Amino acid sequence: MWEVFIQTKPGLSHKHAGTVQAPTAEMALQNARDVYTRRMEGTSIWVVPSKYLVTSEGVDKEAFFDPADDKLYRHPTFYEIPNDVKNM
């Protein structure tokens, strides 16, 4: 199994699109192209073997995520974004 990440436009980050099964890395990339970009969704593809994905599955969710709950000041909401900056 391979995790597929698609970049929809140059400059944007790659976003997780889903998974494919494939026997080799080369074929995983081709299968990802055929499954996830057949309607012009992508300009770049990453595939990563699923087994190398380290996830937060199984950790204490409360200790892991809740402490960020009351730290509003971490949001950079006090800046004005210039009009020319897109995709922020």
Next chain:
Amino acid sequence: MNPLYQYILKLADDTLIFGQRLGEVCGKGPYLEEDIALTNIALDYLGQSSNLYKYAVQIQGEGKTEDNLAFLRLEKEYVNCQLSELPNGDYANTILKVYFFAVYQKLLYGALSKSSDEQLSAIAEKSLKEVKYHYTHASTWIKMFAGGTEESKIRLKNAVENLWEYTAGMFAITNGEEDLAKLGIVPDAKDLHENWKQKVAEDFIQFGIQIPDSEFMQKGSRTGYHTEYFGFILCELQYMQRTYPNCVW
């Protein structure tokens, strides 16, 4: 008949029939991703045939549509190569067919993109991008089959032996094609065939597979003579138009 019309018809028929044949894999691929990959290729073929038939009816100038050519001709009026109509067989056979055809189409469209006929070169340029990927995909699999298990090696070997004698049929010419080649409108079929053999020989050395010794080649491609499998394809392909004349999607 107009030689250019004949020539375009053979390219269109190849892709229509191969597309129809490959479409049979839809829903039956070895695994979901490959199912989609092969169906994509089949759709590319159908798209190419649509562009080519549109140009063919324009040259013909009888007010017909691409559907007339695709759906309403008789068996002997189709000038596709026999390779395109052969059954898919197992996956090695299915992929090897695509590979042989992709090597041909890459050379063909590469040459046609420089054609003095603007419309033909535009169609070729658009299609070339598609067939380059077909080549990449098919050759990746063949490399894997050739370097895989005993089973995959045997299946690939059987496929080579099964299909090899149909490969020359891709290069069979239509009436007046030589004149078109002299005018620089289409590539010379003999050159194409030589380049094809050279490319396949290079690839086969790299994959570690043998080209069959036999020089026997099936005849009849592009003359209206077909393999026994062709009637069944037409039957399915033409069913809707024959049963409900002029029905539209």
